Amino acid sequence: AVVSTQSTGTIEHALSCKKGGYVSLRHNRVRDYIAGELDRVCYNTQIEPRLLSTNGRDLPEGTITDDHARLDISTRDFWTPMDKAFFDVRVLNSQAASNAVQSIPQTFIKHEKEKKTAYNHRVLEVDGGVFTPLVMATTGGLGREFSRFVKHLAEQKSVKSGNRYEECVRYIRLRLS
Numbered sequence: 001a002v003v004s005t006q007s008t009g010t011i012e013h014a015l016s017c018k019k020g021g022y023v024s025l026r027h028n029r030v031r032d033y034i035a036g037e038l039d040r041v042c043y044n045t046q047i048e049p050r051l052l053s054t055n056g057r058d059l060p061e062g063t064i065t066d067d068h069a070r071l072d073i074s075t076r077d078f079w080t081p082m083d084k085a086f087f088d089v090r091v092l093n094s095q096a097a098s099n100a101v102q103s104i105p106q107t108f109i110k111h112e113k114e115k116k117t118a119y120n121h122r123v124l125e126v127d128g129g130v131f132t133p134l135v136m137a138t139t140g141g142l143g144r145e146f147s148r149f150v151k152h153l154a155e156q157k158s159v160k161s162g163n164r165y166e167e168c169v170r171y172i173r174l175r176l177s
Contacts, residue, residue: 031072031089033175034134036151041156042075042085049074049086052126059125062117071119074129077150084129087149088115094137108143111135123166140177150176 031047041043048070059065071086078085090111092099099107115133123131135143142150154168161168 001022007051007124009054026091027089030134032087032175033075034087035171036156037079037153037157038075040074041153041160042077044177045075047073047074051122053120054126057126059121063121065122069122069125071131078156079130079132084127086123086127086129086131087134088119088120088131089134089136091113091136091138094139094141104137106165108137108141112143112145118145136176140173142176 034131035047051069051071053067054065057065062063064110068176071088073087074084075087076082076084092107093112094100094104094107102110110115112133112135114130115135120131123129123173132145132149133143134146134149150169150172154165154172157172158165
């Protein structure tokens with residue numbers, strides 16, 4: 001872990017420090033907005049659903065196996081009809097010392113891989129769903145998986161609401177920024 005040398009009260013500190021609540025508030029704002037949008041176009045949307053017990057199942061190294069594990073959102077009917085989809089949000093500060101050593105696209109890939117390593121096999125094999133990490137930067141940039149998610153969400157929102165796809169994409173992106 002990289003220890004921050006930033007003084008308390010700086011913007012850098014507010015964007016990176018997990019104590020004090022700003023990081024959690026930012027994360028929960030994105031999670032709650034996404035869950036609300038999913039609830040409008042999908043079925044059985046839940047915030048922080050508990051994952052099923054692994055019952056000692058042999059899963060790859062790095063997989064979260066705790067019986068109290070939760071992901072940020074689950075829903076049905078997002079990627080394919082009636083299938084369960086799970087999502088986990090990460091809002092990262094691309095200027096933090098731990099992220100600044102690589103390009104922003106590489107940072108997104110690194111964080112998406114971390115989430116996939118932790119949850120993908122468990123969701124596929126135990127919960128019978130699909131997992132998508134939703135990684136974004138504090139500056140509003142989105143990881144590849146989150147970008148794909150936004151396009152698909154806008155498509156579904158467009159069909160349900162009758163609004164143009166482009167307007168739906170713009171609205172979602174504005175709300176996330």
